[in-house]
Amino acid sequence: MSLILLIEQVLSGLQFGVMLFLMAAGLTLIFGVMGLINLAHGSLYMVGAFAAAAVAGWTGSFALALVAALAAAAAAGALVELLVIRRLYERDHLDQVLATFALILIFSEGTRWLFGSFPLFLDVPAALAGPVMLPGGILYPLYRLVIIGVGLLVALGLFWLIAKTRIGVQIRAGEADREMIAALGVDISKLYTLVFALGAALAGLAGALVGAIQSVQVGMGEPVLILAFVVIVIGGIGSIKGALVGSLLVGLTDTLGGVLLPPLLGIFMQASSATSVGSAVASMAIYILMVGVLLFKPSGLFGGT
Amino acid sequence: MTRETFLNVILFAILPVTALAAFALDEPFIITLATKAAILALAGVGLNIALGLGGLVSFGHAAFFGLGGYAMGILASHAQSYTPLMETPFLIEGTKSMLVIWGVAIIAAALAALAIGALSLRTTGVYFIMITLAFGQMLYYFAISWPAYGGEDGLSIYIRNDFPGLNTLDPIQFFAIAFGVLAIVLFGAGRLAKAPFGLALSAARQNAERVETVGLTPFRIRLVAFVISGAVTGLAGALFADLNRFVSPTMFSWHTSGEIMIFVILGGVGRLFGPVAGAALFILLEHTLGGISEFWQVYLGLLLLGVVLFARGGLIGTIAGREVAHD
Numbered sequence: 001m002s003l004i005l006l007i008e009q010v011l012s013g014l015q016f017g018v019m020l021f022l023m024a025a026g027l028t029l030i031f032g033v034m035g036l037i038n039l040a041h042g043s044l045y046m047v048g049a050f051a052a053a054a055v056a057g058w059t060g061s062f063a064l065a066l067v068a069a070l071a072a073a074a075a076a077g078a079l080v081e082l083l084v085i086r087r088l089y090e091r092d093h094l095d096q097v098l099a100t101f102a103l104i105l106i107f108s109e110g111t112r113w114l115f116g117s118f119p120l121f122l123d124v125p126a127a128l129a130g131p132v133m134l135p136g137g138i139l140y141p142l143y144r145l146v147i148i149g150v151g152l153l154v155a156l157g158l159f160w161l162i163a164k165t166r167i168g169v170q171i172r173a174g175e176a177d178r179e180m181i182a183a184l185g186v187d188i189s190k191l192y193t194l195v196f197a198l199g200a201a202l203a204g205l206a207g208a209l210v211g212a213i214q215s216v217q218v219g220m221g222e223p224v225l226i227l228a229f230v231v232i233v234i235g236g237i238g239s240i241k242g243a244l245v246g247s248l249l250v251g252l253t254d255t256l257g258g259v260l261l262p263p264l265l266g267i268f269m270q271a272s273s274a275t276s277v278g279s280a281v282a283s284m285a286i287y288i289l290m291v292g293v294l295l296f297k298p299s300g301l302f303g304g305t
Numbered sequence: 306m307t308r309e310t311f312l313n314v315i316l317f318a319i320l321p322v323t324a325l326a327a328f329a330l331d332e333p334f335i336i337t338l339a340t341k342a343a344i345l346a347l348a349g350v351g352l353n354i355a356l357g358l359g360g361l362v363s364f365g366h367a368a369f370f371g372l373g374g375y376a377m378g379i380l381a382s383h384a385q386s387y388t389p390l391m392e393t394p395f396l397i398e399g400t401k402s403m404l405v406i407w408g409v410a411i412i413a414a415a416l417a418a419l420a421i422g423a424l425s426l427r428t429t430g431v432y433f434i435m436i437t438l439a440f441g442q443m444l445y446y447f448a449i450s451w452p453a454y455g456g457e458d459g460l461s462i463y464i465r466n467d468f469p470g471l472n473t474l475d476p477i478q479f480f481a482i483a484f485g486v487l488a489i490v491l492f493g494a495g496r497l498a499k500a501p502f503g504l505a506l507s508a509a510r511q512n513a514e515r516v517e518t519v520g521l522t523p524f525r526i527r528l529v530a531f532v533i534s535g536a537v538t539g540l541a542g543a544l545f546a547d548l549n550r551f552v553s554p555t556m557f558s559w560h561t562s563g564e565i566m567i568f569v570i571l572g573g574v575g576r577l578f579g580p581v582a583g584a585a586l587f588i589l590l591e592h593t594l595g596g597i598s599e600f601w602q603v604y605l606g607l608l609l610l611g612v613v614l615f616a617r618g619g620l621i622g623t624i625a626g627r628e629v630a631h632d
Contacts, residue, residue, distance in 0.1 A: 099613040105606030283450040287443035
């Protein structure tokens, strides 16, 4: 295998990982602050993608599409929090799983109702289309590099938000002791709505950015949601740092596993069976990674108790 | 007789009465729906052992459902193409015998539950939910990417498997088989809940520390419960595959796990007949709402949301009232 191919795959893995981070960061924040497991997070990703595709279709502007994705996902998140989610904070995880599963059914079928079953398409903006030449003679799509950049910027912004701002202090305090910060006069229900909308907006952004590479369709959020769960289980639920490390690990394992495993197995067995066994094992690689992590650290790499 | 016992008798009668009425009116499709409800109820009874009695929120029971389905699909496809499953080190042939297939399905699902349970039960709470979900997805992607048994397209079995003395292709006779299995398993699950093991399992759900202080190991009790639960759901998977004469990776998908959980919740968690009520209601909704609107799952979602938020205890809990501690 050539080095160039390997570097391309590493970049693809990074791009995938960074997108997973946008999803996982919201999930882990919501869990950390509110103690809520939110299966409908993938639906917010889908809402972002659909809003972006619809607005790009009307206006032709990718920037407006991104704004629409952020706004639509944040609004949907805030609405859902006000109507449903806030009744679930005091419930056990089973109720949370079921209610948010019900929300998935409503969101998915509702979107199908509005937009039909055919996928929509969101074009990469002209300025970002086409490949760029990287040092070493590697041609790589510019848009994917931009995604990596945007994702890393958002990660930085998120760390800054949590470490340096007043909201961040409240979020960290909320994770540590919910009753106490309410007693100190912080409007806890407003904080919860805000955190939920922030998580939703990140998911919507991810949906819109990925929507330009893949097709925008109902159910697009679910595979990503489950991978984001794997990410936060690996990283430790509630930890943003864990979400970042976990996302990159999962993104790289998934991408590189598919490329490296078949030839690696080819050393031991026939080429034809190595390809089929390799692809089957590669499809499970991230779950095997997760099991491995949990065997040694049952609450994830950066999880507390 | 308490209100819940009375309700249970009615619930138990609903499926065979529906099937017999449909048989008298010559409506084979309705019989098939009743069969489907009985099989899905069986899957729910399996999950209910882990979820209701043990408090183990498994979001990966599709893994066992799918394994049961594939046990049937693999054995029957080898029998229908007259190729052995394995030649070395010893010969294994496919089979069309339902009883053998059930045995294989139960053993395969139980072994998988043992492995998945042994790893997952090291964690609790949200981690347990997510890790069981992830194991289910792992098998789902494996089934899709493994080309030998149809991959993404699944496997079709042309003729339903054989059961001694019955014609399984006749809808009412196949219903009798599925309902018979459900009745036996319900009886067993009822006994299990009242047996020392079931009591210990319930106690481990309510207060694991106390169970430990009396000298029992919650981990071991939960693992056994998880294995039994997985085995029952695997049996349901084999029957479901036989009903459709088709298996596909969809049986492994997390929507399947979610749906099995919905049967349990709609009916009432921890109630013996909860899954029966839930599965029957689910099939009824699917075919009444499904006839009105293509987007019936919106209504299913709203109903489920309503049950979770306002009618805890599900259908049985709403009608029969809160569970009584001693009856």
